């Protein structure tokens with residue numbers, strides 16, 4: 001069986017997209033793990049399936065590069081919207097996309113027939129510990145932990161997927177690759193967590209690096225940027241509209257006190273085909 005795939009990225013967070021509208025029951029987790037390998041596979045932070053849905057125009061299913069299923073992906077859903085419009089799946093510029101973190105509204109900004117940016121209604125941030133999930137009784141989800149001889153203050157927030165937001169003085173040379181996995185796999189987080197390291201610069205800019213659950217350090221994380229922005233607003237560090245600067249670029253984020261909106265670009269990289277029998 002030969003499957004066509006499309007490689008895309010959102011600020012360097014890159015994905016393999018496969019049309020699975022026929023709802024093929026393959027071992028997608030195993031395929032994600034193999035196809036995402038950068039030396040022996042196509043390479044990517046995740047595998048995204050275009051799936052049928054009775055709750056929206058389409059459903060986005062996202063597997064991390066370790067084969068784990070994730071509820072939502074903020075960068076991938078922008079790629080998903082661009083993919084659907086420019087490959088002729090739809091001529092609508094306002095899309096309703098179903099995900100395992102609920103239905104998301106997408107607003108495509110078109111320039112000369114191409115999707116220039118995508119604005120996503122990411123929905124409300126989730127603070128209830130049992131819904132993140134995080135093992136804490138702290139009412140404000142601020143948790144102090146000791147890892148690798150460092151005391152860190154974590155703010156736990158879900159954007160449909162779990163995030164541990166940590167403010168640091170200097171993010172550029174922070175040991176993300178050492179500390180990230182210790183928090184990703186910490187017993188505080190029964191479903192593991194994405195980890196955001198955030199610095200508030202003197203000019204009021206938020207700069208962030210991210211260790212993603214099931215992936216490792218990535219160039220950008222859309223849900224993570226939203227979680228970091230919400231934590232920054234709630235701590236009075238920034239106003240309710242601003243930018244988060246990531247290794248891969250800038251995301252514009254608004255938190256109106258109830259819902260989070262994120263806007264950014266998406267890009268095609270290449271197309272290809274894989275003979276499934278060689279990968280399973």
Ligand SMILES: N[C@H](CCC[C@H](N)C(=O)O)C(=O)O
Nearest residue numbers: 070073074075161221222223
């Ligand atoms: N690693 C994440 C999924 C991808 C999220 C990220 N790539 C984004 O843009 O939101 C998780 O396991 O929750």
